[in-house]
Amino acid sequence: MSTVLQTPQALFDEKGNHLLLVRKDEYEALLERVRAYEEQEDEEDWQLYQEGKEEPFTAEPLSVVLKRVKEYREKNGIK
Structure with a gap:
């Protein structure tokens, strides 16, 4: 899967927390990469x-x- 990711839009909520807005298909592509990585590690x-x-x-x-x-x-002179 070769999805080209765009730069996410930066937003801030009412408390000043930094949020990033990404398209749904990009989010799903990122999730799929994480799942594949986790399966490989498992x-x-x-x-x-x-x-x-x-x-x-x-x-x-x-x-x-x-x-x-x-x-x-002692043999290798390590203290």
Whole structure:
């Protein structure tokens, strides 16, 4: 879908809030883009979830991780 969007008309309500007026077809085109993006993200999340189920990782205690981080930092001169 290749809709050319026009510059929206700027309006202000009685409280001074800034509003933008767009045509209905442009609004629907924007909504469709958002829906397509969200569907793509959902599909990517699902694929990552499935991959995670196939290759589960082993968890280590925090103390082990922190010890490894400390050793790495000392070895590489990181303070």
